[in-house]
Amino acid sequence: MKAGGGKALQIALIGNPNSGKSTVFNQLTGLRQKTGNFPGVTVDIHKGKIQLADGAEVVLIDFPGAYSVYPTSSDEKLVTAILTDPGGPHYPDGVLYVADAAHLEKHLLLLTQLMDLQLPVVLALNIMDGAGEDGTVVDAQRLSKLLGIPVVAINGRTGANLSDVLSELQQLLRNPPKVVRRSVYQLNTQEKQIAEAIQQNLGVALPYRALLLAHHHEWLPFLSDEDRHTLAAINQTKAFHSLRAQVDETLARYDHFTPLVEQVVHKSGNAPHSMTDRIDSVLTHALWGPLVFAGVMLLVFQAIFDWSSVPMDFIENQFAALSGWLHEHLPVHWTTDLLTDGILAGLSGILVFVPQIAILFFLIALLEEVGYMARVVFMFDKSMRRFGMNGRSVVALISSGACAVPAIMSARTISNWKERLITIMVTPFISCSARLPVYSVLIGLAVPADRVLGIFNLQGITFAGMYLLGVVAALGSGWLMKKYLHSREPSFLALELPVYRVPHWKNVGLTVWEKTKAFVEGAGKIILLISIVLWALASFGPADDMLAANARAEQTAVAQSLDEAAKADLTAAYRLEASWAGQLGKFIEPAIRPLGYDWKIGIALITSFAAREVFVATMSTIYSIGSTDDEALLREKMRHARFSGSAEPVYTLATAMSLLVFYALAMQCMSTLAVVQRETGSWKWALLQFLAMSGLAYLFAFLVYRLFL
Amino acid sequence: MGILPGSSIEMIRTAPFGMAYYIKVNGVRLALREEEAANILLEV
Numbered sequence: 001m002k003a004g005g006g007k008a009l010q011i012a013l014i015g016n017p018n019s020g021k022s023t024v025f026n027q028l029t030g031l032r033q034k035t036g037n038f039p040g041v042t043v044d045i046h047k048g049k050i051q052l053a054d055g056a057e058v059v060l061i062d063f064p065g066a067y068s069v070y071p072t073s074s075d076e077k078l079v080t081a082i083l084t085d086p087g088g089p090h091y092p093d094g095v096l097y098v099a100d101a102a103h104l105e106k107h108l109l110l111l112t113q114l115m116d117l118q119l120p121v122v123l124a125l126n127i128m129d130g131a132g133e134d135g136t137v138v139d140a141q142r143l144s145k146l147l148g149i150p151v152v153a154i155n156g157r158t159g160a161n162l163s164d165v166l167s168e169l170q171q172l173l174r175n176p177p178k179v180v181r182r183s184v185y186q187l188n189t190q191e192k193q194i195a196e197a198i199q200q201n202l203g204v205a206l207p208y209r210a211l212l213l214a215h216h217h218e219w220l221p222f223l224s225d226e227d228r229h230t231l232a233a234i235n236q237t238k239a240f241h242s243l244r245a246q247v248d249e250t251l252a253r254y255d256h257f258t259p260l261v262e263q264v265v266h267k268s269g270n271a272p273h274s275m276t277d278r279i280d281s282v283l284t285h286a287l288w289g290p291l292v293f294a295g296v297m298l299l300v301f302q303a304i305f306d307w308s309s310v311p312m313d314f315i316e317n318q319f320a321a322l323s324g325w326l327h328e329h330l331p332v333h334w335t336t337d338l339l340t341d342g343i344l345a346g347l348s349g350i351l352v353f354v355p356q357i358a359i360l361f362f363l364i365a366l367l368e369e370v371g372y373m374a375r376v377v378f379m380f381d382k383s384m385r386r387f388g389m390n391g392r393s394v395v396a397l398i399s400s401g402a403c404a405v406p407a408i409m410s411a412r413t414i415s416n417w418k419e420r421l422i423t424i425m426v427t428p429f430i431s432c433s434a435r436l437p438v439y440s441v442l443i444g445l446a447v448p449a450d451r452v453l454g455i456f457n458l459q460g461i462t463f464a465g466m467y468l469l470g471v472v473a474a475l476g477s478g479w480l481m482k483k484y485l486h487s488r489e490p491s492f493l494a495l496e497l498p499v500y501r502v503p504h505w506k507n508v509g510l511t512v513w514e515k516t517k518a519f520v521e522g523a524g525k526i527i528l529l530i531s532i533v534l535w536a537l538a539s540f541g542p543a544d545d546m547l548a549a550n551a552r553a554e555q556t557a558v559a560q561s562l563d564e565a566a567k568a569d570l571t572a573a574y575r576l577e578a579s580w581a582g583q584l585g586k587f588i589e590p591a592i593r594p595l596g597y598d599w600k601i602g603i604a605l606i607t608s609f610a611a612r613e614v615f616v617a618t619m620s621t622i623y624s625i626g627s628t629d630d631e632a633l634l635r636e637k638m639r640h641a642r643f644s645g646s647a648e649p650v651y652t653l654a655t656a657m658s659l660l661v662f663y664a665l666a667m668q669c670m671s672t673l674a675v676v677q678r679e680t681g682s683w684k685w686a687l688l689q690f691l692a693m694s695g696l697a698y699l700f701a702f703l704v705y706r707l708f709l
Numbered sequence: 710m711g712i713l714p715g716s717s718i719e720m721i722r723t724a725p726f727g728m729a730y731y732i733k734v735n736g737v738r739l740a741l742r743e744e745e746a747a748n749i750l751l752e753v
Binding site for chain 1: 713714721722723724725726727728729731735736737738739740741742745
């Protein structure tokens with residue numbers, strides 16, 4: 001036990017996946033919870049303060065779901081790593097173990113392992129609606145006697161008896177059991193020898209913990225190289241076969257508690273959950289299953305594409321109105337521009353994602369809660385595995401047709417790190433809604449509205465081709481990453497398909513709240529920063545050039561007797577050309593000339609890093625029609641554009657096609673970059689993604705340009 | 710996950726696109742890949 005010393009005591013909430021653990025956590029903590037990452041790994045950690053009966057506050061930590069201390073996923077590894085390291089910052093002072101009463105036996109494996117680690121533990125026997133249905137009755141008192149630990153029968157969904165759990169926890173923390181519990185599992189002779197050697201060499205007190213170090217010496221993060229070496233040597237001398245020992249131990253544990261379970265569990269019915277079987281005969285059916293899924297995804301897509309546009313437009317309009325008002329009432333000064341075009345534009349760019357994120361996670365949490373998501377993984381496991389991904393990746397890829405930001409965040413539930421990383425890396429290839437305005441302008445400009453075979457509109461085919469290109473790029477790069485990205489973590493599908501149940505609305509609400517908050521707080525800062533940098537690049541330039549730009553606009557305006565509005569548009573165009581962004585555009589012109597672009601497109605490439613749709617606005621500004629919102633006029637202007645110093649038109653079919661391909665493939669979205677950084681926990685992957693996508697875009701844009709030239 | 714010697718296993722169906730199985734072990738529904746299912750020794 002850690003001394004009080006001002007530090008709140010920590011209770012670990014542990015249990016198998018689908019034990020109802022998270023519902024218990026949400027019941028106990030509500031909104032008093034915080035989400036973060038465990039250091040070094042991007043596995044969510046949920047912490048919440050709870051108050052015990054005597055008023056003392058303790059911290060409840062929701063551990064990822066685990067089946068045993070012999071891990072097969074990164075989630076389980078984390079649990080084992082924390083529980084075998086008594087000196088670590090997350091090592092709990094007590095454990096609240098949640099088990100599903102309907103399948104008690106399976107849940108006792110990890111519990112008895114925790115008991116053998118001598119962790120003070122309270123067992124919460126979760127009687128979910130399923131358990132009642134098939135008539136399972138569990139004698140909690142008798143189980144408590146047999147196991148020698150406090151057992152409370154609860155209902156996680158209604159919150160019944162949770163107060164009893166709290167008082168048991170209080171008992172446990174105030175009067176920790178002094179006598180060392182007799183181990184459930186008795187180490188065999190070989191294991192004893194190994195444990196003793198480790199206890200002596202590494203100063204480990206507990207035989208069972210020593211044994212776990214022997215099993216996991218290769219990857220446990222808290223071990224020093226020296227320790228690792230010692231452990232490997234001990235294993236070798238004793239000819240320790242880890243896998244065989246795991247199997248023997250697991251079987252021995254079952255032999256111990258199977259008779260106990262028979263004594264305390266009484267089942268009367270014998271038609272368990274037939275409702276779930278009936279639903280599954282449709283939802284996982286070879287034909288109906290994928291069809292129903294397509295329908296569900298259509299709904300999800302409709303929701304984030306269409307329904308969210310109402311609040312998104314509202315947010316953008318409010319910010320535009322506020323920005324306009326500030327422009328009217330504040331002095332004409334660069335600080336005003338910083339406020340409106342830098343900071344407010346950045347804030348608007350953050351908040352505008354909130355409806356999409358909230359709606360997508362509402363639907364995903366709903367599907368997860370109901371139990372449908374596990375079926376999706378089951379159905380699409382094979383198809384996605386070919387491309388290095390997971391059945392859940394289907395949902396991320398489809399959602400990114402609306403926006404990659406919430407889609408990437410949804411990959412959080414993929415527990416295999418490699419599959420999750422590949423999903424995150426390839427998701428932005430899918431054509432999102434921000435690419436639509438760019439496609440629309442360019443296709444309208446370059447592709448004739450002719451019909452092919454009498455029915456297909458050529459522009460429509462090009463549109464469809466752009467979407468197909470995104471899908472091919474995503475799956476293709478997934479396949480490549482699968483080949484070249486090595487991971488020691490085995491790819492695994494041994495997934496429980498839980499009983500269908502009515503969603504617990506509190507869980508759904510908390511997921512939406514947590515995801516939205518995480519985006520605004522985590523990625524928001526980066527988006528705001530980049531937004532300000534981009535504003536500065538487009539607003540400032542070498543002083544002489546900027547003054548010259550003003551003067552040139554003035555002269556032209558007088559010479560052509562332009563009105564005030566036209567003069568303002570012209571000034572904006574000349575100033576953008578003279579700004580740092582303009583200088584950069586001209587600077588990169590030699591590099592993008594092979595793709596068929598001039599420096600004006602160069603500027604647009606830079607500014608549309610804020611978001612792809614900014615391309616259209618930048619083009620409008622640079623062609624001196626910034627104050628209008630007329631796509632046809634912009635196309636007209638672009639059609640007449642010539643490369644500087646020549647009569648060669650810029651927007652030939654080749655340039656337009658090349659630009660289309662570039663926008664389809666390039667990573668031009670600061671928000672996505674910020675989210676990738678947050679979700680992978682490092683800039684490494686975000687930058688790699690940026691470079692790889694931009695490189696690929698450059699290459700293919702070049703090829704397409706040559707092809708159409 | 711509770712698949713032990715002596716467990717009774719019921720095969721429910723294969724996945725729509727193949728290579729994965731939907732099984733029931735002691736009343737618990739599980740999805741397994743072909744490779745993992747290959748490790749289960751069956752006795753009819």
